[in-house]
Structures are given as structure tokens and as C-alpha cells.
Amino acid sequence: MTDASKQSKDSPQKKVGQAFPQEVLDVTGGELLEFFEQLDPEACCPVCKHDISIMAAIKYDEETGQKEFLEQPAIVGMPLHEYPETGATYKTPCFVTSCQKCGHLNYFMVNPVVKWKKSHDNKG
Numbered sequence: 001m002t003d004a005s006k007q008s009k010d011s012p013q014k015k016v017g018q019a020f021p022q023e024v025l026d027v028t029g030g031e032l033l034e035f036f037e038q039l040d041p042e043a044c045c046p047v048c049k050h051d052i053s054i055m056a057a058i059k060y061d062e063e064t065g066q067k068e069f070l071e072q073p074a075i076v077g078m079p080l081h082e083y084p085e086t087g088a089t090y091k092t093p094c095f096v097t098s099c100q101k102c103g104h105l106n107y108f109m110v111n112p113v114v115k116w117k118k119s120h121d122n123k124g
């Protein structure tokens, strides 16, 4: 029993479950679309040229199995580095776009979006 408490205190896995920063959680789906729009109004799927969609966050109820799509964009922790010595993985938060026609997924690190949002908010 003492081993278990010692293990959880020093576990390198602890960081994986850390919450995403509030400034990332505050980005709306509309702002994300606006971000892509100002980069390239013709932005589309790189595979089939169909429109891209913002993946929405899903609220999942483990007890009932019910899924509810939320208005905010989904954020996923994308693994960037693995440390075999400790078993830890460094992840960076990403927004995800998808193509409804061919299923292609794209991951975008959140920092450029947050930086754009800050400068955009200051202008308005």
C-alpha cells in the first residue's frame, strides 16, 4: 500500500492528464473557422479538395453511454516525444479538422490560434 502512494506521487504519467490552459478552452468553433479563413479563404481538404470541418468536442456520459456534441472545438493531446526510460509521453494540445468526404484528419497546434485570437481581440 505504501508503494502505491509513492508511485502515484512520482509518476511521470501525471502530466498527461493535466487540464488544457483556459485560453485554449476559450477558443470557439467560429473563431477557429475565422482563423483558417484569414489564412486562406479557399482552404480545403488536401486530399480531395472538399470543405473541411472543425471537429466538435463531445461530452460522454460513461454511465449511460450517451454522447452530446458541444459547440466548442475538440482538443486532443498529440504525442510529440516519448521517453522510454520513464514511460512518459510529452503531448501538445491540438485542434482537429476533418473532411466529411474522404475522412482525412488534420491536427493544428493551439498556440498560433491563441496568438492570433489575442491580437484579433486587441484590434476590436
Ligand SMILES: [Zn+2]
Pocket (backbone or CB within 6 Å): 045, 046, 047, 048, 049, 050, 099, 100, 101, 102, 103, 104
Ligand atoms: Zn477529403
